Amino acid sequence: xxxxxxxxxxxxxxxxHLGHAYTTIAVDVLARHMRQRGEDVFFLTGTDExxxxxxxxxxxxxxxxxxLADRNAERFKALMPRLNASNDFFIRTSxxxxxxxxxxxxxRVHDNGHTYKGLYEGWYCPRCADFKVExxxxxxxxxxxxxxxxxxxxxxxxxxxxxxxxxxxERLYADRPDFVMPAHHFNEARSFIGSGLQDVSLTRARxxxxxxxxxxxxxxxxxxxxALLNYYTALGYARPGEDLTxxxxxxxxxxxxxxxxxxxxxxxxxxxxxxxLPVPHHVFVHGFLLGADGRKMSKSLGxxxxxxxxxxxxxxxxxxxxLMRDVAFGGDGAVGMDxxxxxxxxxLANEYGNLASRTIAMVLRYRDGMIPRTDTDAVLAxxxxxxxxxxxxxxxxxxxxxxxxxxxxxxxxxNRYVEERAPWQLAKDPGxxxxxxxxxxSLAEGLRVISVLLHxxxxxxxQRLLDALGVPQVAFNGADFAGQGGGGSVVALEPLxxxxx
Ligand code: MSP
Numbered sequence: 001x002x003x004x005x006x007x008x009x010x011x012x013x014x015x016x017h018l019g020h021a022y023t024t025i026a027v028d029v030l031a032r033h034m035r036q037r038g039e040d041v042f043f044l045t046g047t048d049e050x051x052x053x054x055x056x057x058x059x060x061x062x063x064x065x066x067x068l069a070d071r072n073a074e075r076f077k078a079l080m081p082r083l084n085a086s087n088d089f090f091i092r093t094s095x096x097x098x099x100x101x102x103x104x105x106x107x108r109v110h111d112n113g114h115t116y117k118g119l120y121e122g123w124y125c126p127r128c129a130d131f132k133v134e135x136x137x138x139x140x141x142x143x144x145x146x147x148x149x150x151x152x153x154x155x156x157x158x159x160x161x162x163x164x165x166x167x168x169x170e171r172l173y174a175d176r177p178d179f180v181m182p183a184h185h186f187n188e189a190r191s192f193i194g195s196g197l198q199d200v201s202l203t204r205a206r207x208x209x210x211x212x213x214x215x216x217x218x219x220x221x222x223x224x225x226x227a228l229l230n231y232y233t234a235l236g237y238a239r240p241g242e243d244l245t246x247x248x249x250x251x252x253x254x255x256x257x258x259x260x261x262x263x264x265x266x267x268x269x270x271x272x273x274x275x276x277l278p279v280p281h282h283v284f285v286h287g288f289l290l291g292a293d294g295r296k297m298s299k300s301l302g303x304x305x306x307x308x309x310x311x312x313x314x315x316x317x318x319x320x321x322x323l324m325r326d327v328a329f330g331g332d333g334a335v336g337m338d339x340x341x342x343x344x345x346x347x348l349a350n351e352y353g354n355l356a357s358r359t360i361a362m363v364l365r366y367r368d369g370m371i372p373r374t375d376t377d378a379v380l381a382x383x384x385x386x387x388x389x390x391x392x393x394x395x396x397x398x399x400x401x402x403x404x405x406x407x408x409x410x411x412x413x414x415n416r417y418v419e420e421r422a423p424w425q426l427a428k429d430p431g432x433x434x435x436x437x438x439x440x441x442s443l444a445e446g447l448r449v450i451s452v453l454l455h456x457x458x459x460x461x462x463q464r465l466l467d468a469l470g471v472p473q474v475a476f477n478g479a480d481f482a483g484q485g486g487g488g489s490v491v492a493l494e495p496l497x498x499x500x501x
Pocket of ligand 1: 007008009010011018019020022023048227228229230255256257258259260287288289290297
């Protein structure tokens with residue numbers, strides 16, 4: 001089965017920050033999990049480079065837009081390996097191959113009669129690159145997101161007949177209750193559609209930094225249409241000489257933040273319908289990361305969590321774990337260095353890391369490094385029954401935090417098991433050799449299973465541990481707790497999550 005998953009493409013007028021890291025990590029967890037299951041995965045990310053915000057930022061720095069885009073796209077590209085993201089391609093909307101494909105799709109939309117020329121007047125936020133409707137504008141004509149003054153814009157544009165898709169969209173939502181997830185965002189999108197759709201402007205006459213409109217070359221496409229189409233165009237040229245569209249279209253999941261819900265749950269499916277292309281299976285909308293004080297993160301409030309700082313101090317896996325663990329995926333959540341520290345100390349260092357070190361140390365000490373080949377503890381094994389199936393069912397619905405919680409309950413269970421069995425006591429009693437064998441084999445097996453399950457979240461530490469256990473495979477069909485353990489040999493392991501002083 002194919003599995004195509006995407007992040008939003010990030011604006012190059014800003015530096016990579018925690019929000020970008022968050023969505024990218026979540027998508028990486030899903031992509032890695034599906035690869036473990038042997039699915040044919042394509043994970044796309046990239047940069048959104050056209051439009052007014054980028055043109056304005058370039059002008060302010062005395063640069064050409066393309067130069068600014070080149071410089072900042074590199075920063076986003078470099079972020080991916082830092083996060084250990086396994087993206088299969090990195091699209092830039094300034095790619096020529098993207099632009100010609102955008103033109104082809106939108107020409108079809110035009111030829112199908114879904115456009116017309118008209119006069120647009122409205123309140124426009126240059127940071128959102130979006131017109132605001134009257135009822136969302138803040139007092140003093142300010143942007144509801146950026147709180148900056150809106151600009152009054154009037155221009156002759158090509159329009160996309162979004163209003164004619166009201167009924168097809170309503171049908172889509174009626175037929176596919178999981179088109180948008182989680183449910184509260186489905187309801188939000190549906191009620192937005194239900195409240196009546198207005199046509200939207202498709203082109204800009206005043207701007208040059210964009211994809212030019214083939215049937216009216218004085219215009220460029222409104223950046224959002226150019227941007228949304230990245231999900232489609234990338235498949236056409238990500239692999240030179242090969243078109244992946246048949247294999248991967250439509251996407252299984254577009255993962256986005258709730259700030260861009262309207263574009264992905266209303267404009268995007270309508271645009272695809274207008275171009276006679278299949279719509280995605282799901283759009284999953286996650287919440288906002290907030291400052292530790294529960295307010296929007298902002299430099300001036302001093303409540304920004306810097307992903308690079310977290311990675312420098314605790315490592316990439318710790319950042320990945322923390323973000324998937326501490327904020328329920330799909331909701332909003334406050335994040336901060338204090339809670340990173342406490343999750344690291346209590347969960348990563350004490351619970352998982354310590355379990356790993358103890359288990360390996362005991363196998364080395366008591367059994368010369370050989371995991372005893374014997375039956376595992378049937379009671380413990382039962383507590384792992386069905387775990388892998390439940391984890392994969394949750395990840396099928398992109399419930400990354402819930403799946404992690406299920407796995408973590410077993411990490412805690414294994415720690416209790418060590419205490420219950422007290423292998424250091426068994427080791428003193430020659431008559432308890434069988435019990436000690438079983439305890440060590442069961443611990444090693446439990447540790448192997450949770451590490452396979454945790455692999456998408458923390459690819460490098462889990463791999464180190466699995467290597468030390470002598471069982472490097474991470475394939476998902478090995479995620480069941482075996483009735484018979486052992487036989488392999490372990491090697492000493494440096495602490496996975498060293499205690500910090
Ligand atoms: N370029 C558009 C998206 C086009 S997709 C066809 C854009 N770019 S962005 O750089 O502003 O990135 C927005 C995305 O970054 C959000 O949708 C979300 O995925 C992520 N986040 C940015 N800030 C965030 C938080 N504070 N919290 C969580 N995610 C955030 O919009």
